[in-house]
Amino acid sequence: MKYDFDQICDRKNTNCVKWDLAEKIFGRQEVIPMWIADMDFPVAQPIVEALKQRVEHPFYGYTHPGQKPVEAVVERMWGKYGWKIDPEWVVFTPGVIPALNSAVRSLTHPGDQIILQPPVYHPFFPIVTGSGCQIVNNTLKLSNDEYNMDFDDLESKFTVHRGLPGSGNRIKAVILCNPHNPVGRLWTLQELEKLGEIIIRNGAIVISDEIHCELLFKGRKHTPFAAISKEFEQNCIVCMAPSKTFSLAGLEISNIIIPNPKLREAFNNARSGIMPGPNLFGYIALEAAYRQGDEWLEQVLEYLQGNLDYLLDYFRQKIRRIRVIEPQGTYLVWLDFRALGLGDQALKSFLTEKAGIGLDEGTRFGEGGNGFMRMNIACPLPLLKEALNRLETAVNDF
Ligand SMILES: Cc1ncc(COP(=O)(O)O)c(C=O)c1O
Structure with a gap:
């Protein structure tokens, strides 16, 4: 089965931490949530089928x-x-x-x-x-x-x-x-x-x-x-x-x-x-x-690779002031914003208010996290493109 991960699915109002708590966490409704580590892709069909089958047995x-x-x-x-x-x-x-x-x-x-x-x-x-x-x-x-x-x-x-x-x-x-x-x-x-x-x-x-x-x-x-x-x-x-x-x-x-x-x-x-x-x-x-689940997983990994390649290229071409630590695994990208010279609170406000993206603050990860942010790229490419676009505009206006 071929999965379509480009589709932006509406996860709002499902008690989804990533989307439904984003406003509370980032203080802004329009923020694109790229924080907590879960994927914005529907799960593998065989998992859905197996769960459905078990749900049908009402015990x-x-x-x-x-x-x-x-x-x-x-x-x-x-x-x-x-x-x-x-x-x-x-x-x-x-x-x-x-x-x-x-x-x-x-x-x-x-x-x-x-x-x-x-x-x-x-x-x-x-x-x-x-x-x-x-x-x-x-x-x-x-x-x-x-x-x-x-x-x-x-x-x-x-x-x-x-x-x-x-x-x-x-x-x-x-x-x-x-x-x-x-x-x-x-x-x-x-x-x-x-x-x-x-x-x-x-x-x-x-x-x-x-x-x-x-x-x-x-x-x-x-x-x-x-x-x-x-x-x-x-x-x-x-x-x-x-x-x-x-x-x-x-x-x-x-x-x-x-x-x-x-x-x-x-x-x-x-x-x-x-x-x-x-x-x-x-x-x-x-x-x-x-x-x-492996048929689905192979496609997800290929998709994530595509997202990462797109992101690396985008930063190289258009957001040169921010350093990207290229991940070898996970779908999380560690970004070095220190060149902007902002304090941690100011960096957080800059990203939520000016760029409209919700990332995990580097300071939460302990020593060595100041000036960094973590971006979750397990999302449809159109959403990632929009987020990078917003970031580029904000950094260039800075
Ligand atoms: C390294 C690491 N360990 C553990 C967890 C969470 O595990 P669980 O939800 O199974 O408690 C995460 C979630 O992001 C993680 O990144």
């Missing part, structure tokens, strides 16, 4: 996942990455954020420390502090329009914190984001190996948020952290989901893969009685997505 009581969604995850890991996982390793949760919360709580006691790599997905910060832990920043380095991990700084964080009187080694984990939101980096095998070696040598665990792992631009390849070696597999918690890939966030299902039985047990204890399982429609959608 929606307590539900367990059964074997089918587990098998779908096992097959997907093998098919996509050649990563052979045991069905027992798969834990379903209603989202990656609650899973990250449980992961942190299962690995730490209040007062412990967790490493984050800002600028990074902003809910990571309250996940750490809300668990009574401290954030240790291992800030990414930007050079030649590309972000890299700072391994010297990472090593030093362990040394410094180990050296604190009475503290022992209080760094219990790093939350890795791969592909990285918002900077769009897809970490290479070598980078992941280096990170893993440092973290594991220091007795910590890698919590690897790989929710964007199937959203890759041409020629890019994702490596699940745990698939690198048996040692890595035993020292990590991998968070994946069909929600970003297939635009199913409202159905609230994620597949968390925890090969180490002790870590899995601790994770399950931390969530027990607090976090429910996903709802029954989540399981149906996950299975349909992983088993029958």
Whole structure:
């Protein structure tokens, strides 16, 4: 089936966060919402059909996942990455954020420390502090329009914190984001190996948020952290989901893969009685997505590539003052507005009031986010064109 992603669909009045809350968030009705990470494309038809079929059976009581969604995850890991996982390793949760919360709580006691790599997905910060832990920043380095991990700084964080009187080694984990939101980096095998070696040598665990792992631009390849070696597999918690890939966030299902039985047990204890399982429609959608969604996904990825190419060309030709960090994965583009010399509040007002576009503020992503904005380009090309046009006019008038 050929999908038409050029069609601008009306998502207003559907309790859609991206569109229905845009006025509240940006203070202006006419803003084009290009913020929260979901797609303005209707989902794959096989998912719709599978949900319809289940809705027709009017019993929606307590539900367990059964074997089918587990098998779908096992097959997907093998098919996509050649990563052979045991069905027992798969834990379903209603989202990656609650899973990250449980992961942190299962690995730490209040007062412990967790490493984050800002600028990074902003809910990571309250996940750490809300668990009574401290954030240790291992800030990414930007050079030649590309972000890299700072391994010297990472090593030093362990040394410094180990050296604190009475503290022992209080760094219990790093939350890795791969592909990285918002900077769009897809970490290479070598980078992941280096990170893993440092973290594991220091007795910590890698919590690897790989929710964007199937959203890759041409020629890019994702490596699940745990698939690198048996040692890595035993020292990590991998968070994946069909929600970003297939635009199913409202159905609230994620597949968390925890090969180490002790870590899995601790994770399950931390969530027990607090976090429910996903709802029954989540399981149906996950299975349909992983088993029958690839025709749609191929077309979406091609479309996103087209949007990215259009955007890169547009900035190169017409909005030269704004630097674009070209993403390797995700559909999020990290834009450097520092050349305009605006403070963060003034930049926000400039974009909403002068340009009429709603982007995510860089400051929310922590250290290194000042002067930046994140733009979601998973929308019909005509809408993206309109947004870039507005931005060009505003920047030229500035
Ligand atoms: C890196 C990352 N992790 C987690 C999430 C949210 O996950 P969930 O909606 O499953 O809680 C997002 C959503 O944008 C994300 O970008």
